[in-house]
Structure formats: structure tokens, C-alpha cells
Amino acid sequence: MQLSRERMLQAYRQMKVIREFEERLHAEIQTGEIAGFTHLYSGQEAVAVGVCEHLTDDDYIISTHRGHGHCIAKGCDVKGMMQEIYGRAGGLCKGKGGSMHIADVEKGMLGANGIVGAGAPIAVGAGISAKLDGKGGVSIAFSGDGACNQGTTFEAMNMAVVLKLPVIFLFENNHYSEHTGVDYAVGTAGDIASRAEAFGMKAWRGNGCDFFDTFDVMRDVIDHCRAGNGPAAVELDTERFFGHFEGDPQRYRGPGELDRLRAERDCLTSFRTKVTEAKLLDPADLDALDSDVLALIDAAVAEARAAPRPAPEDVLTDVYVNY
Amino acid sequence: MAMMQLREAINLTLHQEMERDPNVICLGEDLVGGMGTAGGPEAIGGIWKTTAGLYAKFGADRVIDTPISESAIIGAAAGAALAGKRPVAELMFADFIGVCLDQIWNQMAKFRYMFGGKTTCPAVIRVAYGAGRNAGPQHSQAAYAMMTAIPGLKVVIPSTPAEAKGLLASAIRDDDPVLFFEPKALYATKGEVPEEEYLIPFGHARSVREGEHATIVTCGQLVGTAEKAADALAKEGIGCDVLDLRTTSPLDEEAILDSVELTGRLIVVDENPPRCGLAADIAGLVSSKAFAALRAPIQMVTPPHTPVPFAPELEQAYLPSVARIDAAVRAALSYR
Ligand SMILES: Cc1ncc(C[n+]2csc(CCOP(=O)(O)OP(=O)(O)O)c2C)c(N)n1
Ligand SMILES: [Mg+2]
Numbered sequence: 001m002q003l004s005r006e007r008m009l010q011a012y013r014q015m016k017v018i019r020e021f022e023e024r025l026h027a028e029i030q031t032g033e034i035a036g037f038t039h040l041y042s043g044q045e046a047v048a049v050g051v052c053e054h055l056t057d058d059d060y061i062i063s064t065h066r067g068h069g070h071c072i073a074k075g076c077d078v079k080g081m082m083q084e085i086y087g088r089a090g091g092l093c094k095g096k097g098g099s100m101h102i103a104d105v106e107k108g109m110l111g112a113n114g115i116v117g118a119g120a121p122i123a124v125g126a127g128i129s130a131k132l133d134g135k136g137g138v139s140i141a142f143s144g145d146g147a148c149n150q151g152t153t154f155e156a157m158n159m160a161v162v163l164k165l166p167v168i169f170l171f172e173n174n175h176y177s178e179h180t181g182v183d184y185a186v187g188t189a190g191d192i193a194s195r196a197e198a199f200g201m202k203a204w205r206g207n208g209c210d211f212f213d214t215f216d217v218m219r220d221v222i223d224h225c226r227a228g229n230g231p232a233a234v235e236l237d238t239e240r241f242f243g244h245f246e247g248d249p250q251r252y253r254g255p256g257e258l259d260r261l262r263a264e265r266d267c268l269t270s271f272r273t274k275v276t277e278a279k280l281l282d283p284a285d286l287d288a289l290d291s292d293v294l295a296l297i298d299a300a301v302a303e304a305r306a307a308p309r310p311a312p313e314d315v316l317t318d319v320y321v322n323y
Numbered sequence: 324m325a326m327m328q329l330r331e332a333i334n335l336t337l338h339q340e341m342e343r344d345p346n347v348i349c350l351g352e353d354l355v356g357g358m359g360t361a362g363g364p365e366a367i368g369g370i371w372k373t374t375a376g377l378y379a380k381f382g383a384d385r386v387i388d389t390p391i392s393e394s395a396i397i398g399a400a401a402g403a404a405l406a407g408k409r410p411v412a413e414l415m416f417a418d419f420i421g422v423c424l425d426q427i428w429n430q431m432a433k434f435r436y437m438f439g440g441k442t443t444c445p446a447v448i449r450v451a452y453g454a455g456r457n458a459g460p461q462h463s464q465a466a467y468a469m470m471t472a473i474p475g476l477k478v479v480i481p482s483t484p485a486e487a488k489g490l491l492a493s494a495i496r497d498d499d500p501v502l503f504f505e506p507k508a509l510y511a512t513k514g515e516v517p518e519e520e521y522l523i524p525f526g527h528a529r530s531v532r533e534g535e536h537a538t539i540v541t542c543g544q545l546v547g548t549a550e551k552a553a554d555a556l557a558k559e560g561i562g563c564d565v566l567d568l569r570t571t572s573p574l575d576e577e578a579i580l581d582s583v584e585l586t587g588r589l590i591v592v593d594e595n596p597p598r599c600g601l602a603a604d605i606a607g608l609v610s611s612k613a614f615a616a617l618r619a620p621i622q623m624v625t626p627p628h629t630p631v632p633f634a635p636e637l638e639q640a641y642l643p644s645v646a647r648i649d650a651a652v653r654a655a656l657s658y659r
Pocket of ligand 2 (some may be wrong): 001144145146171174175176177178
């Protein structure tokens, strides 16, 4: 971990923004003010940030239904995201997409996605574009352990190998797809990286609950792809701290499971412990960031709640023709 | 008779049909729920709770919880049907038809014809469809019009718990592939349902309201919307003949044409976008077969030609409403 002080503070801040964004949404959803299905990313912050801290706007990512963390880490405007989730006209997608479809193409964020497994082929296309542009850009498909079972993922992996594209298949193994355990659904005894290897690409594994581990692994992976070696895969072991969607009774969890995960696998706690014990950062620096972030989230929620709703006639905009 | 939710009526039918015929099998994602977890099987019983209890009763061989692999699920249903079983496959959302369209369109729909009538393909695909739950552009589509356009498929859209039960039983016993569209906004609505087995035949529309001034043809969750519009108009002495199609393929042409012969005015209310949708299809039918009976232009009440938006205000503007049906009836009546 030879990270500068600034970069460490930046990484912590990003993880904290994601965490507080999600924890706050969890609370706000109980009020009934937020419509639709929301899938929270709490617990997996080290993945999004450990990946995106290596990227620039010339790199692409494509996300999943659990996309808030990826969006924030890739630089989407937090207030615009909050408005989108509240279905407001000023949201990043004008309230037309909602939580599952936040996108900011200029930032290289090609969208959260409601179709499990849709992302990997789209990442292949962005990889073709990045290769043609010749600026060393990479394209990353975030997928869950459930999405790795879609044929689309397999087709995309093979195509990326055949075409030698700078595409990274990034699997966030949080051990569940909805209410199903990974060992049941992934036939290789829950091992996803070895599947990617079988397609003929190099695969890495890492601890997705530890920022430094993820960050270090991703440096190697991204260097490999930027150097023109074709695609790569990464499987990061991580945890989700909430239900599959907000309202999930989570009867598939064991007794005390969530408390244990929060106690033992919290990436924010482990980050703080590591950097303060090694005297790399002062606890006061982190505390200051914590309060900044809380203020940002407070403001984002207050602004979203007060923001104007779309007008009914807006249903007819953003199409090339309407009937 | 018992009061039950639409989801409970579906659940009861699945239990009864699996009990009756050992060839009936169910497959889909999280159908059992909790597989490979500490909570164990049946921790959820299907995300819509339509398959609860099946696993405990019929076991893992007949109640198959699958990985997230829609092409393989629907292809497996096609293959099992060819090989003598009666699979009931579930897609959590109708939108996921997009993931496995080949298996529906090029495979199961065509086997019977393409193999010269030597086989049938008795598979059922249950899907949750429709807008109204703010689920956004990829989890809210109606999609039954697209499926209706495919030769070889039967397409069923129940509108109440009792309808769901009789139609699902018919679907499972039918020898052709059936797309069964469950209106997800109505899963929790209750109605009287006969607990014993009964079948509702395909191709016979249900008369929901009788009236002589205008015909309203619709199906699925919009039947309730049309009923409300008709009841309000009835108070003003405007009588609407409301037909619930039940199945869009086969289509009960006779019921539609008979009603238009009586009323001379047709309003089609459909949840699909307007181009090449059900409304346009029925308008085409009536203008070619009952042109002389028409006293007013046919009114099509559909969403606009856009995806389904997320924000509640936009989604409300998208869906056909009581007000739009009311306006369409009045527009038709303004012609003498
Ligand atoms: C094609 C498709 N099938 C099913 C679903 C329903 N669904 C949404 S998320 C999900 C589980 C995804 O699991 P995983 O890939 O592990 O991601 P996680 O939720 O754990 O982040 C399922 C089955 C969907 N949205 N799209
Ligand atoms: Mg998962």
C-alpha cells in the first residue's frame, strides 16, 4: 500500500459516501416516499472503490441492478443520483430510469442494468471502442455471482478472448443471488474465477471486503489489460449487508449472520484500523471526512425531497418519435 | 368458494395440477428459494409466493430451482415437453422474455408445425407482467402483444383470482405452448375462488359488463380499469359492453364482432405500445369484418410509443386510465 495520503483520503471518502448513501436510503425507503425496487450496495464498497480508483473518464464500466456504489465510485453526481432514485425531474436520468438504471455515459458509466447478465456483452462493445481509440482505456463489466450463470456472460468472455479486447470481467461474489446460495447455483463449487480461466484468460482473486487488497489486485489486472494482453477476470469475495432488495425478509440467512458480517467484514472498519494503526492517517482526518459525507447525504436527501417531480407530458420526451 | 389472492389462486392450481398429473413439473429461479443457504429450501417460496409449498410436497425432482439462466430454463421446458413432460416454467418478469426469446419463438412455438404435426409442445411459461409498481423500464412491460404475434403460441392473461385458476389449469392441460401473463399489480387482490378443479376454455371472452352504447375490449389488469370507467358512465345512462378477452391467442373474434354489431362503437384498451399492438390488431379485425356496423371511429387507448418510465407521475401518465377510457367512450359517442 504505497498510496499517497490524498489518495487514501479520497478512497475512504468514496467508500463512506457509498455507505452513507445506502444506509440513508434504507431508512428513507421505510417512509414509503421512494417508489420501486431498490438494491443496496452496503458491504461491497471496497470493490467499487478499489476498482474505480484506478480508472479515468476514458475507461468504461457497466453495472448491475445493485449499481449505486459503482455509480458513485465512477464519479456520478451524488445529488443527481439521489434525485433519480426519488423519481425527480432533475435526476441523472430525469426520473425515467430510477435506481436500477442510473447512467452517466460521459463519465464512462454505461449504466446500472435491470437485466442480470446484460452487462458483460455491452462491456465487450465498449472494449472494442476502447481498443480502436488506442488510449489504453479498459472496459469493466461488474457482475454478481448470479449473473455469472447467464449464457450472455459466457459468450462475452469467449468473444473478448478471441478478439483480445481490454475487457475485465469482474465478479462480485457476495454468496447470494436473491435468495439462493452461490454453492447451489454455481456448479464449480462456487468458484467463478476458474470458469473465466477456462475461457482462456488470466483470472485473479481478492478480498472484496478489504480496500487495499482489492486495490492491489486491480492494479495488476488493469495493468495487464492496458498493456494489450487481452481480457482478464477477477473474483472478489464480498458481502452484502442488506437484503437482496429493500423489503426482503432475508429468511435464507443464518442466525446472527448479519451482525457477524458487520462486525467482521466491514471494509470501512478494516480501512480505518489499518491506516490508523500504521499511522498513515490520523483518526481525526477520517472523522472530519465522516461528517462531511453525512452533510453531503443530508443535503442530497433534502434537495431530492424538495425537487420538482416530472410533468406528465415528459413521458413523451427522449424518444425519436411518439405516436 | 374461498376468498383468496390472485397469487394464492395460482399457487392452489399448481398444487392441484401437480397432484393430478405426475408429468407436471415446475422450474425457475428462486421457485423454491433458499437453496444452498442456512435458511434452507422454501426460505422464500418464489419471489411472488406463487410456488410456495410445492417443493415440500413434490420434491426437488419435480420442483426445480434453477440458476439465473433464462435461455436454459425455457429451452429445458421446451425439451422436457418434447420428451413427454408438462413443464411449467417461470420467468420472474415478462421483460426477461427478451433473454430467452429464441427458445420461445424459434423453438417451442414452431415444433408442432415444423415437425409436420408429429409432436406437440405442452409447456407453460408463467410470467409476471405489467406496469403500476414503479419497477422501471426493464421490469414493467406488458409484452403479451408481441407473444400474440407468434404463430404456434397460446397467450393467456387472467384478470381475477378465479379466472387465473381456471385458465392456468387449462394452460397446463393444453398440448401447445402457452404464455401465461400474470398481472403482478394484482397478485394481492382478493376474489371468490372455487376450491375444486375447474377449467376455463381458451378463446372465449368473458362478459364483464353489459351495455348497448359502446364496446370496450380489454384484458388483464386493465379489466378493472375498464370496469370502473363503465360503472361511472352507467350512472349517466351510458351503457358499455365490457369484454375481458382472457386469451389473445386464440382470440374470441365472435364475441367482439357480436358486441360491435350491437353497439356500433369500439374502444380497445391495451397495455402495450400502440404500434402493432393488440389494440391495432382488434381495430383491424373489426374494421375489416364489421365495418358496416361501426358508427364512430375505433378508439385505441394504449400507452404511448415509449418505454415504461420509472417516476410514479410518468408511469401514471403512461398507463391507460379510467379518465382516458371515459374520454374515449365519449369521443365515440360524439358521432351519431
Ligand atoms: C435476466 C434476469 N433474470 C432475473 C432477474 C431477477 N434478479 C434480479 S437480481 C437477481 C440476483 C442477482 O444475483 P447476483 O448476480 O449475485 O447479484 P447480487 O444481487 O448479489 O448483487 C435476480 C435473479 C433479472 N433482473 N434479470
Ligand atoms: Mg450475488
